[in-house]
Amino acid sequence: MFKTGLLLFSSIFAVALSSCGKVTHKPGEYILDLDYKSDYRILQLTDIHFGDKDDLEKHFKFMDLTIDESKPDLIVVTGDLFTFASKTTAKRLFSYLDSKGAKWTVCFGNHDEQTYFSVDWLTSYLNKYGSNCVFKDFQDDDMQGNSNFAINLKKGDDIFEQLFIMDSNRYNYGDYQGYDYFKEEQIKWYSDVVDYTTEQNAGEVVPSLMFYHIPLPEIDDAWDKAQAGDPEAVLVYGEKGEAACPPTYNSLFFKTILEKQSTTGMYFGHDHLNNFIVNYKGIDFAYGIKSTDRIYFSEKMMGGRTIVLHDDHSVSYEHHYHTYEEVK
Numbered sequence: 001m002f003k004t005g006l007l008l009f010s011s012i013f014a015v016a017l018s019s020c021g022k023v024t025h026k027p028g029e030y031i032l033d034l035d036y037k038s039d040y041r042i043l044q045l046t047d048i049h050f051g052d053k054d055d056l057e058k059h060f061k062f063m064d065l066t067i068d069e070s071k072p073d074l075i076v077v078t079g080d081l082f083t084f085a086s087k088t089t090a091k092r093l094f095s096y097l098d099s100k101g102a103k104w105t106v107c108f109g110n111h112d113e114q115t116y117f118s119v120d121w122l123t124s125y126l127n128k129y130g131s132n133c134v135f136k137d138f139q140d141d142d143m144q145g146n147s148n149f150a151i152n153l154k155k156g157d158d159i160f161e162q163l164f165i166m167d168s169n170r171y172n173y174g175d176y177q178g179y180d181y182f183k184e185e186q187i188k189w190y191s192d193v194v195d196y197t198t199e200q201n202a203g204e205v206v207p208s209l210m211f212y213h214i215p216l217p218e219i220d221d222a223w224d225k226a227q228a229g230d231p232e233a234v235l236v237y238g239e240k241g242e243a244a245c246p247p248t249y250n251s252l253f254f255k256t257i258l259e260k261q262s263t264t265g266m267y268f269g270h271d272h273l274n275n276f277i278v279n280y281k282g283i284d285f286a287y288g289i290k291s292t293d294r295i296y297f298s299e300k301m302m303g304g305r306t307i308v309l310h311d312d313h314s315v316s317y318e319h320h321y322h323t324y325e326e327v328k
């Protein structure tokens with residue numbers, strides 16, 4: 001009886017451990033591979049905000065204008081895919097993206113929890129999607145967020161460029177109420193992946209681009225300095241149509257990004273009326289171009305942006321603007 005009791009206790013203890021314990025994965029486990037080719041075309045779409053009441057066929061026709069013009073190798077949707085969407089609506093968006101023939105991936109935005117499903121369901125659905133979808137998030141790991149991974153663009157066996165896809169999280173209800181921020185373990189993860197990739201690349205840092213949803217708090221300094229003619233910030237493109245809405249708290253992710261000397265461009269969405277790009281301390285801070293007219297929008301600021309990655313690791317931009325008049 002004692003032996004049976006001990007076995008029962010051990011089993012309960014093991015179950016408790018497995019259900020509470022988070023798993024630490026190695027940096028390399030978070031990295032997916034794609035083939036690089038010269039002048040690699042990455043189309044950033046953002047803030048689609050599909051809900052169940054929307055005429056999706058009309059929006060797909062609208063998005064076709066941008067995607068067909070871009071002819072992307074990879075589509076990255078930088079968050080706020082949904083607002084009040086059911087699983088059916090979510091599946092229709094993913095099926096549409098998959099039908100375009102390019103590889104595609106997404107990160108999540110603050111609104112992606114205001115849906116008739118959980119962000120965990122979304123993550124799990126994309127983890128299993130396959131086909132042209134390039135997505136991987138460990139749901140059992142010790143890191144906050146549901147879209148934290150990297151993609152190596154490879155030239156044969158060599159890593160040419162790395163793309164970070166990260167979750168800037170949703171809302172903070174702690175010491176302040178507002179948009180959430182990158183957590184300490186996410187910043188460490190980024191740093192670990194850069195180090196791991198440097199090691200894989202014979203000690204040489206691999207250049208990277210980063211995609212996420214909510215701009216970092218430095219966005220205001222970047223814009224203000226560019227306006228003031230400060231040499232630390234140069235306006236590359238576009239305009240500011242609304243105040244930036246970054247997190248109130250600065251978790252100093254940008255400090256680590258500067259220290260690691262890998263990332264040269266950061267691409268995000270969130271503020272629908274901004275499309276500017278400022279080169280700030282040597283790194284492009286770039287708002288995307290909102291990709292539908294859902295929620296709030298500017299008639300002259302809808303479409304997307306192609307980031308063309310060249311053989312010397314420089315990028316050039318192609319901006320796509322369309323109106324719903326074109327799909328009437």
Ligand SMILES: [Fe+2]
Pocket residue numbers: 047049080109111270271272
């Ligand atoms: Fe949005």
